[in-house]
Amino acid sequence: MTDGCTSPLHIAIIGSGSAAFAAALRAAEAGARVTLVEADERIGGTCVNVGCVPSKIMIRAADTAWRINHHPFPGIRAQPPVIDRPVLLAQQQEAVAMLRKAKYENILAAHPEITLVHGRARFIDPQRLQITLHEGGEQTLTFDRCLVATGSRPQIPDIPGLAQTPFWTSTEALQADQVPQQLVVLGGSAVALELAQAWARLGSQVTLLARSTLLSREDPDIGLALANYLRREGLDIRLHCVPRAISHGPDGFRLALDDGELRAEQLLVATGRHPDTDALGLENAGVRTNAQGAIAVDERLQTSVPNIYAAGDCADLPQYVYVAAAAGTRAAINMTGGEACLDLRTMPAVVFTDPAVATAGLDGRQARAQGIAVTTRTLSLAEVPRAQANFETDGFIKLVAREKDGVLLGAQILAPAAGEMIQTAVLAIHAGLTVDAIGEQLFPYLTMVEGIRLCAQTFRKDVSQLSCCAG
Numbered sequence: 001m002t003d004g005c006t007s008p009l010h011i012a013i014i015g016s017g018s019a020a021f022a023a024a025l026r027a028a029e030a031g032a033r034v035t036l037v038e039a040d041e042r043i044g045g046t047c048v049n050v051g052c053v054p055s056k057i058m059i060r061a062a063d064t065a066w067r068i069n070h071h072p073f074p075g076i077r078a079q080p081p082v083i084d085r086p087v088l089l090a091q092q093q094e095a096v097a098m099l100r101k102a103k104y105e106n107i108l109a110a111h112p113e114i115t116l117v118h119g120r121a122r123f124i125d126p127q128r129l130q131i132t133l134h135e136g137g138e139q140t141l142t143f144d145r146c147l148v149a150t151g152s153r154p155q156i157p158d159i160p161g162l163a164q165t166p167f168w169t170s171t172e173a174l175q176a177d178q179v180p181q182q183l184v185v186l187g188g189s190a191v192a193l194e195l196a197q198a199w200a201r202l203g204s205q206v207t208l209l210a211r212s213t214l215l216s217r218e219d220p221d222i223g224l225a226l227a228n229y230l231r232r233e234g235l236d237i238r239l240h241c242v243p244r245a246i247s248h249g250p251d252g253f254r255l256a257l258d259d260g261e262l263r264a265e266q267l268l269v270a271t272g273r274h275p276d277t278d279a280l281g282l283e284n285a286g287v288r289t290n291a292q293g294a295i296a297v298d299e300r301l302q303t304s305v306p307n308i309y310a311a312g313d314c315a316d317l318p319q320y321v322y323v324a325a326a327a328g329t330r331a332a333i334n335m336t337g338g339e340a341c342l343d344l345r346t347m348p349a350v351v352f353t354d355p356a357v358a359t360a361g362l363d364g365r366q367a368r369a370q371g372i373a374v375t376t377r378t379l380s381l382a383e384v385p386r387a388q389a390n391f392e393t394d395g396f397i398k399l400v401a402r403e404k405d406g407v408l409l410g411a412q413i414l415a416p417a418a419g420e421m422i423q424t425a426v427l428a429i430h431a432g433l434t435v436d437a438i439g440e441q442l443f444p445y446l447t448m449v450e451g452i453r454l455c456a457q458t459f460r461k462d463v464s465q466l467s468c469c470a471g
Contacts, residue, residue, distance in 0.1 A: 017045015019312030026332035072391030152313035240384035358422035361410030367454035
C-alpha cells in the first residue's frame with residue numbers, strides 16, 4: 001500500500017511485544033514500511049520475557065514438585081522433592097531466551113521492511129515522534145500512522161513505607177534464584193494467586209493479603225471455593241486485609257495490620273498493572289486516556305486522533321496477550337486501508353492456579369446488570385466421570401443461559417483442566433448454541449470437557465441419575 005501513490009505508507013509502532021509484532025507483520029504484508037521503537041534492550045515485551053512464558057514454566061515446575069507427595073494414590077510413595085531453584089531458574093530463562101529468539105528476533109531479521117530502533121519515543125505532534133536513542137542522541141520520526149503498544153507495568157499501592165523497601169514485583173519474583181522461607185503476597189487477582197501458589201509449592205510459607213475477595217471481578221463462587229482450596233494446601237489467605245504500613249530491616253519485612261504485625265523474608269506486590277503511557281507525551285498529539293492512564297480506543301482500535309491507534313495493555317482493553325495480538329492485527333488492517341473490528345463478547349480468560357479458573361461470556365451478575373433474564377446451573381466436578389477417575393473432584397462448572405430460549409451466554413469453570421475446557425464453551429457461545437443443543441452433542445467419554453455437556457444436561461435432567469456416558 002502507498003500513501004499518495006509515491007512511497008509506501010510509513011507506520012511507526014511504539015513497543016515490540018505481542019500487539020506490536022502482530023501489527024508490524026500484518027502491516028508489512030500489506031506493503032507498509034514499519035518502524036518499531038522499543039525502549040527496552042530486549043524485544044518481545046512482557047509476555048515472553050517476564051510474564052506469561054516464565055510464569056507458566058515456574059508454575060509447571062512447582063506443580064511437579066507438589067505432586068510428588070500430594071497425589072491421590074496411596075500405593076505410590078516417594079521422598080519429598082529437593083528443590084534446586086538456581087537450576088530451575090536457568091532452565092526457565094533458557095527457554096525464555098529461545099522463544100524470544102524464535103518468535104521475535106528471527107522473525108524481525110526475516111523482514112527487512114521492518115526497522116527496529118532502540119530508544120524512548122515521545123510524541124511531538126500527531127505526525128512526529130522524538131526518540132531518545134539508547135546509543136545516545138535523538139531522532140525525529142515522521143509517520144503516516146502510529147500504533148501505541150507500550151504495554152503496562154506493575155501497579156504499586158500507596159502504602160506508607162512500601163516504596164522504601166526492596167519488595168518484589170512479578171518480574172523479580174519470576175527471576176529470584178532462592179526460595180524465601182516466608183513470603184507475603186499482596187493481591188487477590190491472577191498474578192498474585194498464580195505466584196503465591198507456585199512459591200508455596202516450591203517450599204515457601206505463603207501469606208496472601210487481598211484487598212477484597214479473590215478474583216473479585218469473577219463469579220463470587222469461584223473466589224470463595226478457590227480460597228478454601230488454597231487454605232487446604234497450606235496458604236494463609238486473608239481477605240479484606242490491607243497493611244497500614246510496611247517496613248524492612250535486617251530481619252526482613254514487617255507489615256502492620258489491623259490485628260497485629262506480620263513478618264516475612266520477602267514481599268511480593270501483585271496488585272494489578274498500570275498502562276505504560278505516562279512518558280509518551282500523548283497530550284502533544286491530542287490522544288485521550290481514561291482516569292487510569294489507558295488509551296481510549298474504539299472497536300477499530302482507533303484513538304481520539306484518526307491516524308493514531310493503540311493496542312495491548314496500554315489501551316482500555318482486557319490485559320491478555322491474545323487480546324493484545326488480536327488487537328494489533330486488527331489495528332494494522334485498519335491502518336493500511338482495511339476494515340476490522342475487535343469482538344470481545346466471547347473472550348476466554350484463564351487463571352493458572354490449581355484448580356484453574358476459566359471464564360467466557362457473561363456470568364449471572366453481568367447478564368442481569370444488562371437486563372437479561374438468565375438461568376444458571378452448577379455441576380460439581382464430583383459428577384464428572386473423568387474427575388472421579390482422577391480422584392480430583394475439587395471445583396465446578398457453571399453455565400449461564402438466556403431464560404427465554406436457553407441460548408448459552410456464559411461459562412465459569414473451576415477445575416484442574418479449566419483452561420483446556422473453556423474454548424468449547426467459547427465456540428458454543430459464539431455459535432449461539434442452546435444448552436439443549438450442547439447436551440445432545442457427542443463428547444468423548446472420560447474427558448474433563450465432557451463436564452460441559454453434563455452441565456448443559458442439568459438444565460433438563462438430574463445427571464446423577466444417568467448411567468455412564470449416557471446421552
